[in-house]
Amino acid sequence: MTSLSYIFKEAFNNLGRNALVVLGAILAVFISLTLTFGTLVFGEVVRVNTLQWAKDVRVIAFLQDDMTPEATAELQNEVASWPQVADVSYVSKPEAFEEAVIMFSSNEAMLRTLEESPDLLPASLRVQPVDPEDYERIVIRLESTPGVHQVESAGDAIDAMIALRDGLQIMFWLLAVALGVAAVALIANTIHMAIYARREEIEIMRLVGASNWFVRTPFLIEGAMEGLIGGALAVTFIVVAQQLAVDRLSDLPDWINLAIQNDFILRRGALVLLFGVVAGLVGSSLSLAVHRTLRS
Amino acid sequence: MIKLENVTKVYPGGTVAVKDATLDIAKGEFVFLVGASGSGKSTIIRMIMREELPTNGDLWIAGKHANELPSWKVPYLRRSIGTVFQDFKLLPTKTVYENVAFAMEVTAKHRSVIRNQVPQVLKLVGLSDMADRLPRQLSGGEQQRVAVARAFVNRPLILLADEPTGNLDPATSVGIMRILDRINRTGTTVVMATHDHAIVDAMQRRVVELDRGRISRDESRGIYETRQTPVIEDSVAGEIPATQPEAESADEVPEVTVDEAVGGGPEEVLTQDTGDEAKA
Secondary structure, three states, X not given: OHHHXXXXXXXXXXXXXXXXXXXXXXXXXXXXXXXXXXXXXXXXXXXXXXXXXXXXOOEEEEEOOOOOHHHHHHHHHHHHOOOXXXXXXXXXXXXXXXXXXXXXXXXXXXXHHHHHOOOOOOOEEEEEEOOHHHHHHHHHHHHOOOOEEEEEEOHHHHHHHHHHHHHHHHHHHHHHHHHXXXXXXXXXXXXXXXXXXXXXXXXHHHHHOOOHHHHHHHXXXXXXXXXXXXXXXXXXXXXXXXXXXXXXXXXXXXOOOOOOOHHHHHHHHHHHHHHHHHHHHHHHHHHHHHOHHHOO | OEEEEEEEEEOOXXXXXEEEEEEEEOOOOEEEEEOOOOOOHHHHHHHXXXXXXXXEEEEEEOOEEHHHOOHHXXXXXXXXXXXXXXXXXXXXXXXXXXXXXXXXXXXXXXXXXXXXXXXXXXXXXXXXXXXXXXXXXXXXXXXXXXXXXXXXXXXXXXXXXEOOOOOOOHHHHHHHHHHHHHHHHOXXXXXXXXXXXXXXXXXXXXXXXXXXXXXXEEEOOOOOOOOOOOOOHHXXXXXXXXXXXXXXXXXXXXXXXXXXXXXXXXXXXXXXXXXXXXXX
């Protein structure tokens, strides 16, 4: 179609004509989306790592000494059936004794006490929650369960970790949203300038009866292109940067893990590209909507 | 073709530009809108372009009830209306050919139609030799002829001209009027707002005079002013073809057969009539 080729020709001509302004918009999108995507990736690193740490979260239920093996097995099955519980393991008195011997291997006095009365330490159930945030409910439920003598958990540490994770994630999302809005505004501004640069042409187009979509589509395509290019640069940049970080920082303590599932990168990367295009379309629509030359 | 019924236009802010105007312009007419600055001529032109809507009253343009035309349909109405302005409105970076072709490109005309029509219209306005020039390489009269060519290239039913000779000297104006007359003879309705006494008096066409927004006179073969005796018009009109060198170039506008394909419009050969009228 003549008109379709004309519209694309116009959109690309425009990208070339206002090279500097367009470059500015692409860079702006690139920077905003790099930060947005970087934020998402960093958020994922935090999430993966806290998930890793959360695996070590345990609630320990010390059992009464007079429990029969049958009652103990029954209790273990019951706790395992709770929806908040991922896994339950039984630590018998002898196992508890062995653990303690290893733990206090450098403490002569403690070792001697242990040797004197190997029955001192109670048997226990080690309960791993599905979600570390649920530990408190598990604690409460265990406390009111017959056969349980006492319940222990690293409550404060878990709370602090959860607060840190949630806080970081909220911060990242706010940052991502703010930067996304900035990208839209910058594209809107670029298109605004492109419309201004072509106002005479647009006036004549409207005068001779060019349809609205014919006048507007080149600007929409231009905005979408700027968003797409900026987004592609941002995704490339973050993927390369993340790879470099994983390769170079291999001597980090092993409780920090920078590697992220490729799946996540692909899916979020596609999302960032899509967002770039949408930001471009929204930005150009905004400036088309406010521009006086285009009002009928 | 154009019908105003008790049309009033009040601009935001309260300025009454047109008051209770009733006007019926038939297909193929040539109408001058005259009157002082601010009398409402341009507002009527802008309403016929459907750039403004009447505040009150009804307006029909080319068979469409403009009051009820949704704004997305306005571009399609505009394709049957050509417009020429005092300031030409040419695109400085495009050549003469490209400026005229632009009106067809952006209304999605086929390339072969464009290649066929643009040279014809350039021939009609006498600019065949200047197709590759840029507007800044042309005189004012030539630029306005490009604008007329662009307005006519889509073969509109109506041609609106708002002070088309306002920036031109009298002799050059005659050249433009000759082209407008030729376009009118193809059956295109021409409505022209003007201050130019000499032209109105020479052309002897329908004159609609506006006085502070009201239609104060509507004569089928009128002159610019009835109340005061024109003093200088005769001498100016008489001088034009003889003394002004550009009048000769206007006379050189070649005799052109306007495309037969113009929706049944009469085939028109340029004659010396208009020149004689200017002398008369």
